Amino acid sequence: MTGYEQRREQVLDGCAHVFAEKGYDSASIRDIAKAVKMSSGGLYHYCINKQDLLFQVCERAFRSLTARLDEALSSVHEPKERLYTVFATHLAYFLERPHELITLTENLSSLEPPGSGKIRTLQRRYYEVVSGVLKSFPEITEESLRVATMTLxxxxxxxxxxxxxxxxxxxxxxxxxxxxxFLHGLAPSYQYVPPSEQETGPN
Amino acid sequence: MTGYEQRREQVLDGCAHVFAEKGYDSASIRDIAKAVKMSSGGLYHYCINKQDLLFQVCERAFRSLTARLDEALSSVHEPKERLYTVFATHLAYFLERPHELITLTENLSSLEPPGSGKIRTLQRRYYEVVSGVLKSFPEITEESLRVATMTLxxxxxxxxxxxxxxxxxxxxxxxxxxxxxFLHGLAPSYQYVPPSEQETGPN
DNA sequence: GCATCGATCAATCAATCGTCCGATTACCTA
DNA sequence: TAGGTAATCGGACGATTGATTGATCGATGC
Known part of the structure; x- marks a missing residue:
């Protein structure tokens, strides 16, 4: 990795920090510059504008998160273990680099085209992987798959x-x-039936 | 309700709209003024500053949401039905007034003291109610109660x-x-055991 | 019909925003 | 050590921010 690339990584680390703590909109270029110990003008050697900084942070985070999950799932085949792997991989990444995932979940809506489209593609790919893990459970219906994935x-x-x-x-x-x-639920032995159906439905 | 209070409600509605769509930080006083068809100066007859607008929106939303949940739960006593009531009440409120709940979940971190403290009190009260519903399930342990509530x-x-x-x-x-x-989970008949314990633990 | 008062307006303030640019420094190569 | 390129700096730009002001509008009471 060249010196430029190393410095760029440091810049993105600082961006993630500032974005996660202040939010993208109220984080100023000068805040970021101070965090990476650089002048505001010097920042523009590593981006074309402020939006580009957010994009780079999000892209790097999504790529490394996806790569880790792919790697972890490649050696696990049992559905329950794969579900655990999803949780464990994502949570471990969060504990390791919290600012990146906070930026991803809190400031993704501040990302504008065309960057937002590229990130959405990465996001969809991550969704498909997790959704695929849930689909391997026989209890999952086509109707509940989407809700279950989003709930996760x-x-x-x-x-x-x-x-x-x-x-x-x-x-x-x-x-x-x-x-x-997610496997058991709160009351695995009972099925919930809305009040309106309680006369005829099973309980 | 006086004319002033009616107009204030309209102002808060407009605030919720703008905050939810643009985010608190990038929503300007002029954006809000335009949404409620008023000059930016005129807005200050209904607040002391921009922060106060966010506080008023959050407080109103939390109070009415809590009131609805209290009312709905008062006539339901069976644990599973109470859990359903929590989901149904909250989701119905979201579909009815989406901008308020979006503001609550996306922009609460922009709220500063002393308003943030007052909102946190309302938030804690809502948490206690929901947590109480989950606690009535015998499967819930003291350790999992917090995680289950936050997961919900x-x-x-x-x-x-x-x-x-x-x-x-x-x-x-x-x-x-x-x-x-939440009641069943994905595989109610199985218990997940981490790989490291699989030799000795039940499966 | 006059006075009063709350509500609203347009205009404006200093501060800060993202961005840009010329000057300056740091570093590598020959 | 000389020369050249990359990196960084500090200051400046116009635009926009949150906030404030005095003037004006319209309804109400007398």
Whole structure:
């Protein structure tokens, strides 16, 4: 990796930090420059504008996250273990580089075309992989697959708002509890029936 | 309700719209003024500053959401039905006033003291109610209660990023699918055991 | 019909924004 | 050490920000 590329990595690290803590819109170029110990003008040797910085952060994060998941899933074939792998890989990445995933979940809506389109492609690919893992469970219906996948993403992407290392343990522990919740549910032996159907439906 | 209070409601509605669509930071006072058909100066008859507008939107949303959930839960006592009530109430509110809940989930981090503290109190109260519903399930352990509650919130608060009325149906349908997922899970008859424990643990 | 008062307006303030640019430094090669 | 390129700096630009002001509008009470 050249010196330029190394410095660029540092710049993107600083961007992720600032974006995650202040939000893209209220993070100024001068904030970022200060975080990477550079003048605001000097930043423009590593991007074409502020939008491009957000794009580069998101792209790098999505690519490395996807690469890790592909690698981890390649050696796991049992459905339940694959589900655990999804949780564990994503959560481990979050604990390792929280600012990147926070930027991804909190500031992706600030990304404008054409960058937003490219990121959406990476996002869709990640979705397909996770959705494929869920599809291997026989209980999943075509109707519930979409909701289940989105529910899983919601669960994972919300972690950064409440996670505390001293209370919630490491990624493996969290992944175990969440996997268990997704496999069992709260009351595995009962089927919920809305009140309007309770006279005729099973309970 | 006085004329002033009516106009104030309209102002807050407009704020919620603009905050939800542009985000608090990049929403300017002029954007809000245009949305409520008023000059930027005139807005300051209904707030002390821009922060106060965000606070008022969040407070109003949290109070009415909590009131609805309290009311709905007061006549439901069976655990599974109470869980469904949580989903249905929250999702119905989202479909009815999406901009308010989007503002709540996307822009709460832009709220500064002292307003943020007051909102956090309302938030905690809402958490306690939902957590209480989950606690009534015998399968819930003390360790998993926190994770389960936060997972539930993550699932619900993520809906605004993917929901499409034509694909995903109304609030009752969505609540039914999500309740089912939380009760059953994906593979209710199996218990997940991490690979490292597979030699000795049950499977 | 006059006075009063809350509501709203256009105009404006200093501050900060993203971006750009010429000057300057740092570093590598010959 | 000389020369050239890449990296960085500090200051400047016009535009926009949140906020404030005095003037004006319209309804209400007397």
């Amino acid at each position: 993403f919601g669960s994972i992407n919300w972690v950064h708002t409440w996670y505390r290392r001293d209370v919630d343990g490491d990624a493996e522990n969290l992944a175990r509890v969440m996997t268990d919740l | 919130f993550g699932s619900i608060n993520w809906v605004h990023t993917w929901y499409r009325r034509d694909v995903d149906g109304d609030a009752e349908n969505l609540a039914r699918v999500m309740t089912d997922l």
